[in-house]
Amino acid sequence: MLKMLKVFFDFCPSKRKKQFYLAIVLTVLMGICEAAKLPAIWYLFKNVFEGTFDLYTVLFAFLIMLVPAVISIGLKYASSMLQVDGGYSTAAEKRIEIAEHLRYVPMGYFNNNSLAYITSVTTNTMEQLSDIATRVVMLVTTGLINTLIVVASLFFFDYRIGLVALAGVIVYLLFNEWIKYLGKKFAPDKEKADVAIIGATLDYVLGISEIKSYNLYGKYSKRFNEANERGTKLYQTVELKMIPVQTIQTYITRLIGVCMTAVAILLFINGYNDLATTMTIIIASFIIYSSLDAMGTFSALSKIIERCVEKGNEILSIETMNIKGEDYKTKSSDIEFKNVSFSYDKKSIINNLSLKIKENTKVAFVGPSGSGKTTICHLMARFWDVNEGEVLLDNKNVKDYNIDSLMENFTFVFQNVYLFNDTIINNLRIAKEAATEEEINNALKLACCDFVNDLPEGINTVIGEGGQTLSGGELQRLSIARAILKDSKIVILDEATANVDPENEEKLMKAIDSLTKNKTVIMIAHRLKTVKNCDNIFVIDEGNIVESGKHEDLLKNDGIYKRFILDRKEAVGWKL
Numbered sequence: 001m002l003k004m005l006k007v008f009f010d011f012c013p014s015k016r017k018k019q020f021y022l023a024i025v026l027t028v029l030m031g032i033c034e035a036a037k038l039p040a041i042w043y044l045f046k047n048v049f050e051g052t053f054d055l056y057t058v059l060f061a062f063l064i065m066l067v068p069a070v071i072s073i074g075l076k077y078a079s080s081m082l083q084v085d086g087g088y089s090t091a092a093e094k095r096i097e098i099a100e101h102l103r104y105v106p107m108g109y110f111n112n113n114s115l116a117y118i119t120s121v122t123t124n125t126m127e128q129l130s131d132i133a134t135r136v137v138m139l140v141t142t143g144l145i146n147t148l149i150v151v152a153s154l155f156f157f158d159y160r161i162g163l164v165a166l167a168g169v170i171v172y173l174l175f176n177e178w179i180k181y182l183g184k185k186f187a188p189d190k191e192k193a194d195v196a197i198i199g200a201t202l203d204y205v206l207g208i209s210e211i212k213s214y215n216l217y218g219k220y221s222k223r224f225n226e227a228n229e230r231g232t233k234l235y236q237t238v239e240l241k242m243i244p245v246q247t248i249q250t251y252i253t254r255l256i257g258v259c260m261t262a263v264a265i266l267l268f269i270n271g272y273n274d275l276a277t278t279m280t281i282i283i284a285s286f287i288i289y290s291s292l293d294a295m296g297t298f299s300a301l302s303k304i305i306e307r308c309v310e311k312g313n314e315i316l317s318i319e320t321m322n323i324k325g326e327d328y329k330t331k332s333s334d335i336e337f338k339n340v341s342f343s344y345d346k347k348s349i350i351n352n353l354s355l356k357i358k359e360n361t362k363v364a365f366v367g368p369s370g371s372g373k374t375t376i377c378h379l380m381a382r383f384w385d386v387n388e389g390e391v392l393l394d395n396k397n398v399k400d401y402n403i404d405s406l407m408e409n410f411t412f413v414f415q416n417v418y419l420f421n422d423t424i425i426n427n428l429r430i431a432k433e434a435a436t437e438e439e440i441n442n443a444l445k446l447a448c449c450d451f452v453n454d455l456p457e458g459i460n461t462v463i464g465e466g467g468q469t470l471s472g473g474e475l476q477r478l479s480i481a482r483a484i485l486k487d488s489k490i491v492i493l494d495e496a497t498a499n500v501d502p503e504n505e506e507k508l509m510k511a512i513d514s515l516t517k518n519k520t521v522i523m524i525a526h527r528l529k530t531v532k533n534c535d536n537i538f539v540i541d542e543g544n545i546v547e548s549g550k551h552e553d554l555l556k557n558d559g560i561y562k563r564f565i566l567d568r569k570e571a572v573g574w575k576l
């Protein structure tokens with residue numbers, strides 16, 4: 001139990017820790033107030049049995065019980081307030097800490113499995129943690145502290161009863177440890193079920209358009225239902241295994257009370273104690289019984305807290321990239337790769353690649369699908385760290401920048417755009433927090449987002465999560481407006497114009513022209529018309545540059561670029 005509290009307090013932000021410590025102090029005072037009942041009861045019994053019972057005695061005993069009871073209510077209120085605030089705030093602050101930590105985790109960590117896991121931890125786990133933390137700490141400590149205070153006060157009445165009660169509590173606590181051990185043993189099964197259910201739900205929801213267009217309702221809802229059923233069965237199996245153990249624990253608490261009562265009566269019969277002490281001990285046995293019961297019910301939850309903390313810490317200990325770089329404002333946007341090699345785990349992708357991209361030039365990466373074009377661009381913005389060699393921006397290794405000052409230099413425009421469930425203006429202000437309405441409107445105009453004027457509330461219209469309420473072309477132009485506001489020195493167009501329909505093409509190209517004016521532009525899978533005008537084209541094959549130069553120069557070589565241009569059919573899978 002103490003270990004659980006330590007684990008929990010170590011996890012809490014320090015401000016919250018103080019709140020919980022204070023709540024525990026208040027709980028101890030509550031326990032003392034509870035224990036004050038016993039001398040009052042004893043005093044009352046003593047006077048009744050000795051025939052010295054009068055109004056003064058009753059009022060005095062009543063006062064000894066009332067004053068601590070009133071104080072106890074005040075203490076309980078203050079302690080509950082502290083814990084409710086501490087519990088929910090801990091979960092909220094930990095969510096923020098996890099989100100912040102994930103910023104520095106290499107992009108390679110994120111896949112469907114890790115997304116399900118992260119979602120499960122930041123939603124279910126933190127929800128559980130806040131819910132339990134607001135109650136369990138107080139109830140476990142109240143149970144334990146009340147029990148210990150009552151046991152200690154029993155020693156004053158009769159040390160033999162004190163010893164019986166203490167032995168009973170020790171047996172109870174040992175049994176409790178066993179329950180916790182079992183709970184921990186079953187926890188991974190429950191979590192697996194959790195992650196499987198969330199994974200199946202994410203797959204279903206994120207792939208809903210594919211499910212619709214390929215009419216896969218039956219297949220995917222079956223998969224989802226199966227994960228759900230498997231999870232429910234697992235939860236039930238675990239709970240059923242716990243029920244007998246919990247029942248034995250309840251018997252132990254009852255047995256402690258029975259033993260105390262039996263020993264108290266034996267001592268009375270043999271003349272060791274008077275009737276008042278015996279009756280007080282019998283009442284104390286009920287108090288211990290209810291305190292232990294409270295502790296038992298809620299200490300069962302303490303194992304969940306430990307696991308929640310463990311899961312939160314698991315994410316917080318995912319290795320991040322070294323981010324102790326400098327806050328550096330670049331003077332130029334020259335990019336250089338010096339003998340760079342990179343692999344995803346063991347899969348080697350980039351092999352000893354060197355290249356230079358001069359400031360304010362336009363370059364394109366072309367080559368077969370899977371040759372490493374996107375990976376090269378991601379390495380520039382340090383989405384991953386290279387295994388060998390160096391990536392330089394403005395002659396400075398990208399590892400020597402802090403993440404914010406590095407990312408300031410880059411804007412990525414993808415084919416698939418994600419916009420947040422918020423107003424258009426707020427989605428744009430992600431790029432520039434202090435942007436005025438005039439700047440926003442100007443960016444929207446440059447990105448050909450005239451459709452915004454027709455929306456019911458213009459730039460204050462809320463767009464759905466992922467931006468589902470807008471067409472693909474509109475979303476993409478909004479993302480370009482956002483990029484225009486960011487006004488970074490380098491723009492990377494990753495398949496930005498792939499699959500664009502003719503109706504949108506003209507507007508999109510106009511928007512891209514506005515965005516890329518006077519910038520260093522790097523494009524992947526772009527239209528041939530634009531690639532032709534690039535200052536340099538890098539032809540990538542198997543993670544290395546096999547040719548480079550301007551379009552006309554490359555056509556003069558009898559290389560793979562020329563073969564691709566002349567006979568596209570042979571180069572299936574190539575991307576300009």
Ligand SMILES: Nc1ncnc2c1ncn2[C@@H]1O[C@H](COP(=O)(O)OP(=O)(O)OP(=O)(O)O)[C@@H](O)[C@H]1O
Binds near residue numbers: 349369370375575
């Ligand atoms: N996060 C990742 N983890 C593991 N392997 C990856 C990851 N991202 C890409 N790859 C693999 O690395 C290789 C290069 O991928 P990359 O996306 O850089 O190629 P590309 O030339 O841009 O391809 P395309 O033109 O099809 O987009 C591919 O084999 C791909 O499967």
